[in-house]
Structure formats: structure tokens, C-alpha cells
Amino acid sequence: xxxxxxxxxxxxxxxxxxxxxxxxxxxxxxxxxxxxxxxxxxxxxxxxxxxxxxxxxxxxxxxxxxxxxxxxxxxxxxxxxxxxxxxxxxxxxxxxxxxxxxxxxxxxxxxxxxxxxxxxxx
Amino acid sequence: xxxxxxxxxxxxxxxxxxxxxxxxxxxxxxxxxxxxxxxxxxxxxxxxxxxxxxxxxxxxxxxxxxxxxxxxxxxxxxxxxxxxxxxxxxxxxxxxxxxxxxxxxxxxxxxxxxxxxxxxxxxxxxxxxxxxxxxxxxxxxxxxxxxxxxxxxxxxxxxxxxxxxxxxxxxxxxxxxxxxxxxxxxxxxxxxxxxxxxxxxxxxxxxxxxxxxxxxxxxxxxxxxxxxxxxxxxxxxxxxxxxxxxxxxxxxxxxxxxxxxxxxxxxxxxxxxxxxxxxxxxxxxxxxxxxxxxxxxxxxxxxxxxxxxxxxxxxxxxxxxxxxx
Numbered sequence: 363x364x365x366x367x368x369x370x371x372x373x374x375x376x377x378x379x380x381x382x383x384x385x386x387x388x389x390x391x392x393x394x395x396x397x398x399x400x401x402x403x404x405x406x407x408x409x410x411x412x413x414x415x416x417x418x419x420x421x422x423x424x425x426x427x428x429x430x431x432x433x434x435x436x437x438x439x440x441x442x443x444x445x446x447x448x449x450x451x452x453x454x455x456x457x458x459x460x461x462x463x464x465x466x467x468x469x470x471x472x473x474x475x476x477x478x479x480x481x482x483x484x
Numbered sequence: 485x486x487x488x489x490x491x492x493x494x495x496x497x498x499x500x501x502x503x504x505x506x507x508x509x510x511x512x513x514x515x516x517x518x519x520x521x522x523x524x525x526x527x528x529x530x531x532x533x534x535x536x537x538x539x540x541x542x543x544x545x546x547x548x549x550x551x552x553x554x555x556x557x558x559x560x561x562x563x564x565x566x567x568x569x570x571x572x573x574x575x576x577x578x579x580x581x582x583x584x585x586x587x588x589x590x591x592x593x594x595x596x597x598x599x600x601x602x603x604x605x606x607x608x609x610x611x612x613x614x615x616x617x618x619x620x621x622x623x624x625x626x627x628x629x630x631x632x633x634x635x636x637x638x639x640x641x642x643x644x645x646x647x648x649x650x651x652x653x654x655x656x657x658x659x660x661x662x663x664x665x666x667x668x669x670x671x672x673x674x675x676x677x678x679x680x681x682x683x684x685x686x687x688x689x690x691x692x693x694x695x696x697x698x699x700x701x702x703x704x705x706x707x708x709x710x711x712x713x714x715x716x717x718x719x720x721x722x723x724x725x726x727x728x729x730x731x732x733x734x735x736x737x738x739x740x741x742x743x744x745x746x747x748x749x750x751x752x753x754x755x756x757x758x759x760x761x762x763x764x765x766x767x768x769x770x771x772x773x774x775x776x777x778x779x780x781x782x783x784x785x786x787x788x789x790x791x792x793x794x795x796x797x798x799x800x801x802x803x804x805x806x807x808x809x
Contacts, residue, residue: 382793389789403784405524407794411542412522422520 367419367469371462377418380456381411387452394448397436417453417474429480437483446478489532489565490514503528503539503566504555514555514568521557528555533564544795546667575612575660576601581632582655586720589639590686591650592624594632601664603627605693606772608800609635609663611645619645622690622774622800623664626697633661636689640804668772668800670697676705678769680792682759682783684712687775687802692721694772699732707732708763712740712755712779738762756783760790767791770798777801 372379385407389395398406416422433441453474457467478484488495488506495510497503504526507514516526521541535553539560543552552569582594603609605626610618625634640646653659668690670679679698681691688711695709713719725737738758739750746752753761756779763769771787773780780801787797 382788385794386789389785403788404794408522408524408542412518412520415520415522422518422522424518 367466367473368421370466371418371470373420374415376460377411377414377420379460380414380418381407383459384414384452384456385410387455388449391448391452394445397439397441397445413474414453416477417470419470419473426477426480429477430483433481434483441482443478443482446481450474486560487563488560489563490567497560497563500559502556503553503558503560503564507555516556519556521554524554526555527552527569528558528566529553529569531565531567533560533562535564536560544667544798545671545673546669546798549671550667575662577658578633578661580653580655580657580659583653586636588717590720591637591639593621593635593637593649593653595635595659595661596632597661601633601661603633603664604669605697606669606690606798606800607664607666608668608690609633609661610665611635611649612660612662613645613648617644618662619643620665622666622668622686622693622802624689624693626693626700628700629696634689634693636686638686638804643804646804666800668694668774668798670694670701670703671770672701674705674770675701675703677703678705678763678766679703679707679772680759680763680766680769680787681707681709681772682712682756682774682779683710684755684775684779685718685802687711687773687800688721690774690800691772692725695728695735699728699735704734707735708738708759709736710738710740710751710755710759710762712742712758714743715741716750755779756786759783760786763790765791770796772798772800774800775802777803 389398412422416424454467454471486497488497488503490507490512495506497506504516517523530551530553535551535558539553539558540548576597576599578595578597580593581596584592586592603623605623608620608622610620612618621635621637624636637646637649639650683691691709695707698707711719719739722739729735729737740753740755740758741750742754751758766787769792771792773783780799784797784799788794
């Protein structure tokens with residue numbers, strides 16, 4: 363029986379290792395850091411963890427509508443493809459830093475990519 | 485079959501049901517979102533009974549120690565009395581046993597609570613002026629060393645409670661207090677961990693308690709305290725803190741002055757900036773931030789970017805009537 367992506371990546375332990383690294387990259391990325399200004403950091407870190415869990419193919423209950431609603435106010439403030447791309451880059455860089463094999467990075471990237479239209483409200 | 489007691493009602497918990505499922509099934513309104521134990525929207529506290537460790541996944545150690553848990557992944561074997569984090573708890577009368585000005589604007593108040601209160605240095609109590617007006621003050625005392633509860637009350641311009649404390653309250657008076665609350669306290673278990681403590685104004689109160697708590701519990705790792713103010717008038721307990729550095733080689737105290745020239749023995753600049761310049765890598769450190777909300781917010785971000793884990797950064801922002809909402 364083959365393992366799921368989430369199991370191959372290392373499950374929740376992998377998400378925990380990735381969250382701080384990913385969130386630090388996002389906050390230090392001038393292209394997108396401004397979207398996180400004034401946000402409660404602990405609450406946002408929890409959401410980053412939920413996002414990474416989803417991207418790693420793990421259990422989550424986010425629907426397309428949740429992603430749409432959750433980002434609608436940012437779309438109003440100019441959130442666009444370039445910002446989504448920046449987040450995708452940071453996700454890949456995080457996984458590279460954790461020495462995740464390229465094929466698994468590609469699988470996780472594909473999951474994250476599939477949320478683009480919902481996130482950007484298209 | 486265990487029960488869940490919430491808001492005066494008791495609900496039977498069905499086999500395999502989570503606390504969240506039980507409460508929502510019976511129409512009790514509690515916040516939730518991901519239902520997977522990740523987003524922490526369903527955070528609750530067990531006032532009686534112990535939540536299973538699995539339901540505390542991802543919570544900061546300080547919250548775990550106080551029986552907080554995530555309702556959507558809580559499947560208790562025993563009955564629990566639960567509440568939302570902001571739930572009101574009972575008030576206790578306390579007698580003022582001593583008052584002393586620590587500097588022109590900060591009053592040290594010692595209180596004898598009429599009922600024993602279990603607290604940890606760094607938590608806070610709510611002090612009531614009359615029936616409805618209360619303010620939160622952090623606990624600078626150590627239960628194991630100080631017979632009375634100590635708080636530091638800063639006189640806030642146009643502050644109703646702080647001015648009453650400074651000008652009207654006298655030793656011998658009785659006031660109502662409520663608490664303790666808060667998760668800004670020392671946790672044993674990592675005696676060699678670096679501790680970074682940054683405070684402004686009366687933010688020194690909880691930090692003073694936490695430093696002494698750590699030292700009393702045999703903490704051996706570096707303990708670095710940075711206390712900042714615009715001018716020397718805003719600092720206090722400087723002699724006591726310097727004395728502590730003489731007794732404990734792992735404790736360092738840096739008073740910071742942001743208003744201009746800093747004489748010998750003082751650092752120039754804002755406390756959090758001085759701190760993060762001196763301790764630039766916070767990987768594995770525990771950080772305590774207390775005082776001005778802007779400092780706490782800015783320092784939290786800087787500390788995180790410097791390598792401290794989110795769960796290891798404890799924040800206590802002191803808002804006042806002059807804080808813009």
C-alpha cells in the first residue's frame with residue numbers, strides 16, 4: 363500500500379518544522395509582507411500551519427469557499443497572481459531548506475496551485 | 485459517560501464525540517473553524533477536570549499548564565467543566581498592606597488577599613475600583629518568596645483607576661481583585677534555555693517576578709533583561725536589579741534610554757532594539773515582552789524573525805486609557 367504525500371513528507375512533524383521557516387520567509391518577503399501588517403501573529407501562524415497541512419496533502423476542512431471568503435479583503439486591496447506566485451516560491455524554498463525531494467515538492471506545489479482561483483476570487 | 489458542563493448547563497458526551505460536537509449539538513454557541521485541531525479558534529479552558537493531552541496539541545506550554553485545550557479535538561474520558569477563555573471568574577477581597585512609590589509615576593502596592601490565590605509571577609490580576617471599573621495589573625511577587633501580592637501601578641494621564649490608586653487608596657483599605665490570568669510566566673523544564681525579557685514602563689513588574697522565579701527554580705541559562713524608558717525617571721528597581729546581577733552570574737540587566745544621551749551603565753535606544761542588537765540569534769530562546777503595545781508587537785515580530793519559535797514568545801501588551809483603540 364503506497365504512502366500518501368502527507369505521510370511521505372513526514373506528517374504533522376514536517377508541518378511543524380516547516381511553519382516557522384515558511385512564515386519567516388513570508389514576513390521577510392517585501393512583495394507580500396505588507397498583507398500581514400497589523401495581523402495577530404499567533405493567529406496568523408496557526409493559519410499558516412493549516413495552509414501547509416493542506417498543501418502537504420494532510421487532513422483539513424477548508425473548502426474553496428473558505429479560501430475565497432478568507433482572502434476577499436486582500437483581493438480588494440490588490441492581491442493578485444504575483445503575490446500568489448511569491449507565496450508559492452516561499453513554499454518551495456521552505457521545502458528545499460528541509461531537504462524534501464523534488465518530486466514531493468512538485469506534488470505539494472500542485473495542491474497549493476489548485477487554490478489559486480479561489481484565493482484570488484476568480 | 486462523561487459530562488460537559490458549560491455556561492451553567494450539563495451535557496452528556498456521547499461515545500467518540502468531541503467537546504465541540506457535544507456543545508454545538510446542544511445549541512451552545514462556541515467559536516470554531518477548521519474542526520481539525522489546527523486553527524485554535526475553538527480554544528477553551530477546563531476549569532474542572534483535565535483535558536487529554538491530545539486535545540492540547542499545538543498550544544503554548546503556558547496554556548497547557550493552565551488546562552486550555554482545543555474543543556474540536558477533545559475527547560475526554562472524564563467530565564469537564566469548560567469555559568471560553570474570556571469567561572469571568574469570581575472576585576476576592578484583598579487588603580492593602582503597603583504602598584510605596586518606586587519612581588514619580590509608579591506605585592508599588594502590596595496586597596493581602598482574603599482568600600488564597602494560586603498564581604505564578606508574571607500573571608496578572610484585575611483590580612476593581614467599585615463594582616464595575618477594573619484594570620489589569622501584573623504580579624511582580626513570587627508566591628514562594630513574598631508573603632503578599634505585589635503589583636506596580638503606573639499613573640496614567642487621565643487614568644481613572646491608576647489615579648485613584650495613587651491619590652485615594654491607603655494601606656488598610658480593602659479592594660476586590662480577580663484572577664490570576666495570563667500566560668506570561670516562567671515554566672521549568674529547560675533550565676539551560678536562554679531567556680530574553682524586554683519591558684517598558686511598568687512592564688518591569690511581571691518581568692521582575694519572572695526573573696526571580698527563574699533564578700529561584702535554578703535556571704542556569706542566560707537571563708537577559710532589558711528595561712526601557714525615555715528618561716531615567718521612567719526606570720526603577722535599578723539598584724535591586726544590579727544587585728541580582730552581582731549574585732547571579734547568568735543574569736544580565738540593561739536599562740535602556742530612548743530619549744537621548746545615555747550615561748555610563750545605560751544603553752541608548754529603544755529597549756527592544758537594543759535587546760535584539762545584542763542577542764541577534766534567538767533560536768531556542770524563550771522571550772517575554774511586556775509593556776507598551778507598540779513595543780510588544782514590534783518586538784514579537786523581530787524576535788520571531790531572529791529565530792524564536794512563535795510558541796516561545798510570551799506577550800503581555802499593557803493598554804491604557806491613552807492607548808488608541
